[in-house]
Amino acid sequence: MRKLFAKIFLLSTLTLFALTSCNRRSQLLYFNNISNESLKTLKIPDYTLRVGDVLYIQIITQDPIVSNLFNNRGLGDAIQSSLFTNESTNYLYGYSVSDSGFVQLPVLGKLKIIDLTINQCRNLIQKQTEKYLNDGIAVVKMLSFKVTILGEVKSPGVKINLKDNLTIFEGLGLAGDVTDYADRRNVMLIRQTPEGVKTLRINLQDKSLLFSEAYYLAPNDMLVVEPRKGKLFSMNSPNIAIYLSIVSTTLLLINYILK
Template sequence: MRVKYIITIGIVLLILSGCNRRSQLLYMKDLNPAGEELVAKPPQYKLQPGDLLFIQLITSSPEISQAFNNPAGSQFLTRTQDESSLYFNGHTLDAEGFVTLPFLGSAKLEGLTLDEARSEIRILTEKLFKDASVVVKLANFRVTVVGEVRQPGTFRNFNDYLNIFEALAQVGDISENGNRKNVLVVRQTDTGSKTFRVNLNDKSVFTSEAFYLLPNDVIIVEPIGNKIFQMNVPYITLTFSTISTLILLYNFITRL
């Protein structure tokens, strides 16, 4: 009877462990099954010195457009353009927050949103071209994801906004050993680095400042306790084995 009791307890513990494991893998598990509306407001990114911009001027004259736009600028920013093309043909905000444009001169864009920067450049173009259209895109929107994900690395975002779930999808999602309850997001600011802790198991993630990512954000997915224990198993086994050997050796010597 005692053996059956122990076996039953073991089976129950295994079942509970499996249920708990499944719960850890679910995103926003507290969502209402009937559906509910969750609203997250995208941030308005302010341009900073060092930002790389893709700027294109479109006029009724192909010659003028070609003269303003560099070879890579003659086409819209696409996923096929490599880092070197964007770096050499883009426009970088200098240390003072200015960008220098062919024929148009300099414009201070630091602290402006992309829409505001587009309007600022549009004012410059009106002095020379009445029918010009201006395209402004952020070319250095890169995010790094490391830790317990399937394909850690850095990737470039070609959309105006990027949320944390989209970023994780880019790297193959969090592995089974990743801690979804305590994801760390590191963000660079004017005064240094700012960190956020995000619980992806809870719908409160939508209200987090880190739900929408900003350029150069770093996502760090830490391992869950089980993974840490698994990593330490060899050392624990070695320690117990060493202790057992020493005890046996001690008993052998004392009996001589």
């Protein structure tokens, strides 16, 4: 009888150990198949402006009074507060691309910017500015570059990007990185395109991601990080350990009583 109890105890312990240690180190790494070989470079895609995009547009001159004539009056105060981090402020003081593809600027008037890149838009506004000013400098940035990151990340939600471009890993960084329960081989990217909604399945452990269209995120992209299949058991493993401990203790007591 004592040997039977000992076998049951040993089997329970080994089972728990095997189940709780099934998460291999390789499952927690990015780019498992990458080496020290030289990699090809990926051209950063040029995002073209669409209806509803919101832009920060400023005309800078040496004379503040002249500058005010060419700019949104509330923009100066907004810059000092939360223009680039507060979405509601962005829409209040930014310039939205209209349904017809135009923005309406003080003095410069109505300019068609749809389907232009940020640089092309900046050049267009700069060219128009030079018709009025010799020292005017046009500054153009995206205010509506936001991505939504959900699932197995530490800080899910809508994230605002303040740069001209954003890689998928920078996006995950804004969300605090993935959790220990994340399946790095199964991340879904949902992208809005002029043709409709596009979905891509991404493997964060495969170096081919570095050369794919999913590597650079676009405004309004959504990332969904799926959980690993063993998440439920991993979350419950502390309780299972307690139950096994209780069972083992009970068996030892029974063994002691029956001796």
